[in-house]
Amino acid sequence: MRLKTNKYGVSHAVQRQTDRTSYLFLLPMMLFFLGFVIVPMGMGLFTSFFNYTMSSFDFIGLRNYSELLRDTKFLRSFRNTFFLVAVSVPTVAIFSIWVSSLIYDKSPWVTSTFRGIFYLPVVTGTVAVVVVWKWIFDKYAGILNYVFVNMGVIEKNMDWLGDKKTAIWCIIAILFTTSIGQPIVLYISALANIDSSILEAAEVDGAGKFRVFWQIKWPSIMPTTLYVVVITTINSFQCFALIQLLTSGGPVYSTSTIMYYLYTNAFSLFRYGYANAMGMVLALIIGFFSFLQFKFIKSDMDY
Amino acid sequence: MIENKKSIYKTVMMILLLLVSLLFIFPFYWIITGAFKMQKVAIQMPPQWFPLDPTWANFTELFINPAGKWFFNSVFMSVMSMVLVLITAAMAGYVLAKKQFTGQAIVFGLIVAAMALPKQVVLVPLVRIMNSTGLYNSAWAVILPAVGWPFGVFLMKQYCQTIPSEILDAARIDGSNEWMTFVRIVTPIIKPAYGALAIFTFIATWNDYFLQLVMLQSRSKLTIALGVATLQAEMATNYGVIMAGAALGALPIVTIFLLFQKNFASGITMGAVKG
Numbered sequence: 001m002r003l004k005t006n007k008y009g010v011s012h013a014v015q016r017q018t019d020r021t022s023y024l025f026l027l028p029m030m031l032f033f034l035g036f037v038i039v040p041m042g043m044g045l046f047t048s049f050f051n052y053t054m055s056s057f058d059f060i061g062l063r064n065y066s067e068l069l070r071d072t073k074f075l076r077s078f079r080n081t082f083f084l085v086a087v088s089v090p091t092v093a094i095f096s097i098w099v100s101s102l103i104y105d106k107s108p109w110v111t112s113t114f115r116g117i118f119y120l121p122v123v124t125g126t127v128a129v130v131v132v133w134k135w136i137f138d139k140y141a142g143i144l145n146y147v148f149v150n151m152g153v154i155e156k157n158m159d160w161l162g163d164k165k166t167a168i169w170c171i172i173a174i175l176f177t178t179s180i181g182q183p184i185v186l187y188i189s190a191l192a193n194i195d196s197s198i199l200e201a202a203e204v205d206g207a208g209k210f211r212v213f214w215q216i217k218w219p220s221i222m223p224t225t226l227y228v229v230v231i232t233t234i235n236s237f238q239c240f241a242l243i244q245l246l247t248s249g250g251p252v253y254s255t256s257t258i259m260y261y262l263y264t265n266a267f268s269l270f271r272y273g274y275a276n277a278m279g280m281v282l283a284l285i286i287g288f289f290s291f292l293q294f295k296f297i298k299s300d301m302d303y
Numbered sequence: 304m305i306e307n308k309k310s311i312y313k314t315v316m317m318i319l320l321l322l323v324s325l326l327f328i329f330p331f332y333w334i335i336t337g338a339f340k341m342q343k344v345a346i347q348m349p350p351q352w353f354p355l356d357p358t359w360a361n362f363t364e365l366f367i368n369p370a371g372k373w374f375f376n377s378v379f380m381s382v383m384s385m386v387l388v389l390i391t392a393a394m395a396g397y398v399l400a401k402k403q404f405t406g407q408a409i410v411f412g413l414i415v416a417a418m419a420l421p422k423q424v425v426l427v428p429l430v431r432i433m434n435s436t437g438l439y440n441s442a443w444a445v446i447l448p449a450v451g452w453p454f455g456v457f458l459m460k461q462y463c464q465t466i467p468s469e470i471l472d473a474a475r476i477d478g479s480n481e482w483m484t485f486v487r488i489v490t491p492i493i494k495p496a497y498g499a500l501a502i503f504t505f506i507a508t509w510n511d512y513f514l515q516l517v518m519l520q521s522r523s524k525l526t527i528a529l530g531v532a533t534l535q536a537e538m539a540t541n542y543g544v545i546m547a548g549a550a551l552g553a554l555p556i557v558t559i560f561l562l563f564q565k566n567f568a569s570g571i572t573m574g575a576v577k578g
Contacts (some may be wrong), residue, residue, distance in 0.1 A: 019405050021398070021481045022404035023401075025481075026399075026410065028391040028395075029392060029453075029456055032391060032451035033451050033453055035432075035451065036450070036451030037417050037422075037425060037448075037453065038413065038417065039428075040425040040428035040432060041417070043431065043432075045392070049430070102316055111563075116561065117328060120557070121327070121330075123506060123557055124331070124552075125510035125512065126510065126512055127510075127512055127531050127532050127549065127552065128334060128531070128550075128553045131334075131531060131532075131545050131548075131549050132333050133330065134535070135345075135545075136333065136541075138537060138540070140346070140348070141346035141347075141542065143333070146350060153570060177327065177330075186572060221345060237308045237421070245532055266427045266430075272431075277422075279427065281425075283421060283424045287420055288421060291419065293316075
């Protein structure tokens with residue numbers, strides 16, 4: 001008698017056995033994953049179609065979404081978020097390539113010291129980073145005003161975080177310091193993986209530093225650059241803690257981001273449905289960028 | 304001539320890099336020295352570049368607040384999520400990499416899709432779930448979502464794929480059951496992945512300010528990060544105490560990072576592989 005087999009080429013009895021073991025191994029993780037990621041995601045999507053507050057839960061179709069399009073505060077936050085992304089992505093990528101190319105071929109001690117320095121703001125956490133910068137930016141007790149006034153950069157003390165023109169740049173500067181750690185780690189290992197014989201051959205042929213970079217190094221680190229662009233985009237889109245701790249979105253919503261506006265709607269105004277609609281829009285945008293990443297980065301890529 | 308020009312260029316670049324690094328180190332220098340400055344010294348102009356009259360007063364005030372409790376809460380949450388992530392992620396990652404089971408594509412597809420979305424968007428419904436289960440305002444409200452996040456599974460699956468199937472087959476033929484194979488053979492092989500994931504999860508949980516902010520409320524339940532943020536909101540310009548708190552919160556994490564920098568760097572590159 002011939003045994004019935006499935007697509008994996010094993011008999012049904014064996015497959016059942018494998019399935020049972022696999023599900024048992026998966027079970028603990030799936031409980032957490034379904035309960036605290038998938039279910040809340042579904043709830044978020046579902047309630048975004050409701051006028052959902054502390055006291056009401058009424059189906060309103062797409063009206064939360066259409067309100068978003070008319071909500072000037074949301075549109076303001078939306079624009080700010082894109083501005084953050086547009087500034088931070090290129091600066092992060094260029095700066096981390098610059099740092100990495102300077103240090104990747106030095107002695108391991110030098111490389112890991114610099115890598116550690118630039119990774120430090122990521123490790124210490126947003127709160128520690130933000131509280132010290134808030135002090136540095138302080139109008140009267142801040143060291144930035146002291147240094148700038150003495151160097152003659154500015155004439156009198158500035159209220160960096162309270163001024164509509166400067167506040168967003170303060171956020172961008174701090175976001176920058178917390179964003180470059182991971183790209184530098186990735187670039188160092190990407191640059192170190194370039195075949196050194198090719199570089200030597202190019203130098204023997206008399207290719208200048210500039211040409212070596214553009215014709216050999218740049219194409220080789222392209223996959224890393226794509227990855228860095230995507231993660232920096234996603235991180236900047238999710239910028240929240242900096243805003244909440246530093247400016248609370250002010251002055252007059254000049255530093256509010258989608259994530260921060262979502263937070264105020266959910267936890268100060270208790271408009272859960274509206275906040276979840278915002279979350280879905282954000283998820284869609286970020287999902288799009290992640291999709292680009294999956295599409296561009298080949299599955300056999302290795303660092 | 305050309306050699307000379309090259310080395311000048313190199314030197315200039317290295318000096319520039321050193322200056323930029325100093326700018327990066329300065330905030331941490333300012334936290335640590337600030338923690339030992341009296342309030343009137345902290346806000347004086349011109350600033351005191353080094354605390355000439357160092358004081359422990361900021362730490363005394365910090366521990367009244369109760370920063371000791373906050374610190375313990377942070378440790379508890381980070382350690383618990385780390386342990387739970389290691390166990391659940393390794394088990395799931397192993398079967399996803401090494402077994403062919405019905406529904407595998409669906410499970411893995413869900414994991415990848417979830418990772419592509421921002422985890423913050425589930426916070427509002429998560430608060431609701433924690434409220435209805437009575438876990439809101441407890442350490443578990445922070446731990447459980449941290450364990451649910453599937454990054455660890457993904458990392459473990461990537462790493463488990465490098466295990467040669469022959470070893471596993473040999474164990475099976477020798478009569479080892481699945482669990483024994485996992486404990487005795489798989490676990491030692493994937494040790495580097497455990498190391499990277501452990502550090503990664505610990506630091507991520509310690510620093511997950513947003514999750515802590517929406518889940519924890521009473522003063523005694525706060526984490527050190529949340530506590531320092533609260534102090535900042537309450538004390539505004541009492542920079543000495545706030546810096547003491549920032550230093551206390553950053554200290555263990557920076558120590559861990561410096562000790563395990565190598566594992567950490569490999570964890571980042573591992574997680575990046577095959578998006």
